Amino acid sequence: MAGYHIGDIVVKKAIVLAAGVGNRLKPITDAIPKEMIRVGRRPVIEHVLKVLKAGGIEDVLIIVGWKKHALVDYLGSGKRLGLKIYYRMQEEPLGTAHAVSLGDDFIGDEDFVIMYGDNYITPYDTMDRIIKFHKEKKSTGTLVLNPVEDPRRFGVVQMDENNQINGMIEKPTWEEAEPYKLNDHWLNIAGMMVLNGKIFSYIEATEPGKNGELWLTDSIELMRKGGNGLYGYIFTGKRFDIGTFESLREADELEMERIAEEGEYE
Numbered sequence: 494m495a496g497y498h499i500g501d502i503v504v505k506k507a508i509v510l511a512a513g514v515g516n517r518l519k520p521i522t523d524a525i526p527k528e529m530i531r532v533g534r535r536p537v538i539e540h541v542l543k544v545l546k547a548g549g550i551e552d553v554l555i556i557v558g559w560k561k562h563a564l565v566d567y568l569g570s571g572k573r574l575g576l577k578i579y580y581r582m583q584e585e586p587l588g589t590a591h592a593v594s595l596g597d598d599f600i601g602d603e604d605f606v607i608m609y610g611d612n613y614i615t616p617y618d619t620m621d622r623i624i625k626f627h628k629e630k631k632s633t634g635t636l637v638l639n640p641v642e643d644p645r646r647f648g649v650v651q652m653d654e655n656n657q658i659n660g661m662i663e664k665p666t667w668e669e670a671e672p673y674k675l676n677d678h679w680l681n682i683a684g685m686m687v688l689n690g691k692i693f694s695y696i697e698a699t700e701p702g703k704n705g706e707l708w709l710t711d712s713i714e715l716m717r718k719g720g721n722g723l724y725g726y727i728f729t730g731k732r733f734d735i736g737t738f739e740s741l742r743e744a745d746e747l748e749m750e751r752i753a754e755e756g757e758y759e
Contacts, residue, residue: 504604504624504687505551508596509541511610512558512583517737526564528610530735533748537735538564538610540617540748542574544685548620550606552577554599556592559584588706594696602690607709612684613733613744615751626726627687630656633721634692634713637685639728644670644679646736648710650725652680658723663702663710680725682710683732692716 515527522530528538538555545553553576557564571578581595593607604627606620627635636658641647644665651660651673661682662669673679695715702708717723733744 504606504627505549506600506603507545507550507553507606507608508593508600509538509545509553509555509608509610510589510592511538511561511564512556512586512592513611514558514586515611515736518735518741526561527735528561529563529567530741532613532733532735532741532744533752536564536567537613537744538568539574540613540615541608541610542568542571542576542578544614544617544620545606545608546575547617548606548624550576550620552579552599554579554581554596555610556581556583556595558582558586586706588702588704589709590696590699590707590712593709593712594693594707597693600690600693604687604689607686607688609684609734611735613731613735613748614683614685614728615731615747619728619730623685623687623726626724630724631722632687632724633689634716634723635687636661636713636723636725637683637728638680638725639683639732640675640678641681642678644673644681646734647679648682648708649673649679650682652725656724656726658717658725661710661714661717663708680727683728684734685728686713688713689721691721695719 511528515522518527529536557580568578583592648663650658652658696712698715699707699712702711731747733740735741735744
């Protein structure tokens with residue numbers, strides 16, 4: 494299968510962000526990378542890769558940081574998972590946009606998927622629907638969204654009745670988040686998106702944000718302001734960013750329940 498074809502769109506490449514330290518999961522992350530923490534019977538990054546594989550992705554670039562040897566050793570070339578996996582090192586924590594920029598020559602001008610390596614997402618087959626939505630909207634970027642009650646740990650968006658995105662902000666304070674509130678919740682960028690290769694030129698134009706880092710949300714907002722249509726896909730499955738012990742526990746319980754009901758994925 495040569496990627497996922499819909500009309501003239503082919504999406505066969507992905508970038509997975511896995512350079513974070515995982516401070517909130519210490520002392521576990523003193524011993525192993527955050528992405529290697531098990532959810533059910535597999536490291537969380539393996540769940541991420543299975544979501545990508547189920548959507549027709551063939552080539553994956555994983556952006557790693559220091560002390561990620563266990564991750565590289567475990568995944569290797571990706572042959573065991575039916576993928577071709579490559580690695581790039583983000584030597585300093587310069588932000589998510591900087592991490593994505595390391596894949597410029599890997600992606601070129603193609604449409605591609607970005608996923609965060611510490612996100613547990615189920616069902617695995619969600620990628621088909623996301624890519625179809627991306628094509629139907631003739632979107633330069635499709636952000637997968639889910640409702641959250643506390644926006645401060647995430648990027649959140651404003652979206653109209655046609656699912657077009659009209660603004661976004663990364664990890665806002667409560668005050669900054671108020672204009673983005675929809676009824677009693679916020680729409681969080683759920684660790685997965687499809688973007689056109691145009692994003693790399695907007696990353697180059699992105700100014701450092703909080704903590705002096707380059708945030709991908711800011712780059713995507715520049716792309717939107719540049720006249721590129723961005724849309725939000727409301728995700729109806731389950732998603733946990735395992736960045737806290739509470740979310741890790743919830744993800745693990747959900748996966749073990751799924752295994753008990755459906756059996757282990759191959």
